[in-house]
Amino acid sequence: MGNYRTKLSRSGCDEVAVNSGKRSRNNPESESPHCNIKRPRRAEVNYLPNFPRGEDASSLERLRVQVVEEVSKMDKNLQMIERLMQTTYALRRKQIIADNPSQSVKDLLENWSALRIESQVCAEFHRITNINLRSKFYAELDKHTPRLLAVYRQKAARTGKTAEALRSIFSAYDLLEQCDVNHRRTAALRALPVFLCEDDSAFFRTWNTEKESEPDIADLAVGLLTMVNEDPSSPVQFSPARIAIVLEGDIVLNDLSYLADAFLMLLGLMYALNICYPKKLIHTFHFIQKVIMGLDDFKPLTPRLLNLKNDLLGRV
Template structure:
């Protein structure tokens, strides 16, 4: 209370740092510089007597302690950090170079690489995986049972997708439950602790009025970007009494255009009668809009599709999705569930969805264009 600085012994400081590292690890195994700074600030704010001269005392100590704490966990077999251990050193001259093939959370995943549940091993979880596959193949699968088993085997399928990096088609043959809409959402929640659809739609609807205003403002200018936005907005304006689904489609379809990103291979369209014959061989990731026969090429955006489908590595992973926004959300969930990179030509768009719509901040600064757009949205509130 007096504000007097407390002189700590070496053992006392060690205990404080060890406790802080343990608590920080429950949130992130690899905290960013900003995260460590906030933790150090919280420590001295809560206990002013621990304040040290200079700006970086506790922050620097915490960074080193977190490194030491990860080393201890790796030696104990903690999967999330041991996967990045064993790098090249004097004692391990044949190991990989530092920063080579590092496997760690990159998109603010919370449960990135969990350990197996207590009392379970790879063999026991593999038996449960077979049960899941057999249940999925039934005419009327028990989705409650599947959900329970997928929760129990989460560590196993997470280890496989992160460490082995299999082809998506092969992985989904082993884990076919991830072709269900509900399991994509459940897996996203297991990885991030966020409700995919609730968060996505709440933030999308909250920002829709301001985003539409920004699109219309940009559409009044000259240039290819403005022309493309005008084309989308003109089709939107011709919709009779546009409902919330039409508005969501317009906002999501125009977002990459506004951010100066466009990938014709990502937004694909086909006629309902030719769905099974559509060539998707060289398509890494795409949203496929299925429309009434003969109308596939008549509009840059279809507000009332027959259905939507998600394509990953040339495979129709999930079909028969009712709405464009639903397909967009499911694809975002699959990116986390299948440990995929964002589409190369739409990195800014998906980063914006991650950080602004989903609130998954990885601690890295936004690119200037995304930062400006987020500020425009915040100013309207």
């Protein structure tokens, strides 16, 4: 097995060949073998597949143009878009990971405009991980929400800045006249970074559409923009007008109804576009990835995530 990856690379396996050609005795001027390694980081199953049999870059590029043309139509043929996106998956991953990994999100979404459609974000996540994004996320979140809320309330009963922030969230939650599943999901997700002692001030933004003509998102790399029609009465909007996903200062999706929907689509876009998690919310997204979605990258959980997971499972 010592030279197994070398044989895979020579046979044309793109996922291995993408890291070949590094510095060696025969190529002393090449980059370091430990530099810019491109490999799955978040339990991706189909990270960098080969082109389908009988297809090459030029033929798949023609199909990509067809996708852009179909998406631009008012009456979109979603079945055709799905079929074309499935066929061009290998080309898309090659462009995102190998050819130009530093390409801006805006340029990527211009080339692959179908990734602005919610159904295609979920389909792309399934192509990468073989997991149904929507059903898995909601099922696991709903399973853990009662215990999460109980753990949050225990923390809120203590003293300190974290407890005070949690009390502020639950004071708004407890004032709701009718608490449905979407409100419970919102409370569970909105309080998660607070409980994990992470700074979410830059991630969550609010846009008062009646008083402000444009949102303040120019400096926002990854975040969620809550749109309200009046002054927010609390730091949590359980019934916003809309929620938008912002990537590199550009609104990607802007017609989401609840916070859980926004987290769902954001996770799908991060996988589809190979975007790193925000550094200030790294624990929050690792919890969603590893505990909620069950996508284990075989790296140990940090102590704070492990403690939370044990609390959810009722372990000591």
